[in-house]
Amino acid sequence: MKKRMNYISWDDYFLGIAELSAARSKDPNTQVGACIVSEENKILSVGYNGMPAGCNDDEMPWGRKGDFLDTKYPFVCHAELNAVLNSNHDLKGSRIYVSLFPCNECAKAIIQSGIKEVIYTCDKYADTDGTKASKMMFKMAGVKTRQIKQEHLVKILPI
């Protein structure tokens, strides 16, 4: 008997784990998940966007508009930053799978931690200056970026 052939690729596997992590997010508008993987395809960390530890997410604002302090933006920790901070491992040479292209703040954390490749699916904020800054920094720092489609798994997040 031969081995099973239609197993999922490493990319689909780790992207699936990033998507599953995103399903933990309480953000009503955008749920993001990230999974950091070593050169040996071992999972080093995962994360999703949410309020900082100890900040009661029932009491924090989740809106997008209005006074800055009445929105989620100054408070929420992004999925990629959480994944970097959640890890107890050296991230040098690793790659990060993320369901949305990293913002400029996360791009800095990704570069400084030694991650060498960003694999992402969605790029819905491509036209923003933040994403443009991320792309500039990744290029200058030699961090590869690659967009892939989720081929084999149904999207986990509810529509």
Ligand SMILES: Nc1ccn([C@H]2C[C@H](O)[C@@H](COP(=O)(O)O)O2)c(=O)n1
């Ligand atoms: N690469 C990213 C981009 C965004 N996030 C988080 C931050 C917020 O919780 C949400 C964005 O909210 P929106 O403006 O789309 O309502 O997604 C992230 O974790 N990683």
Ligand SMILES: [Zn+2]
């Ligand atoms: Zn970010």
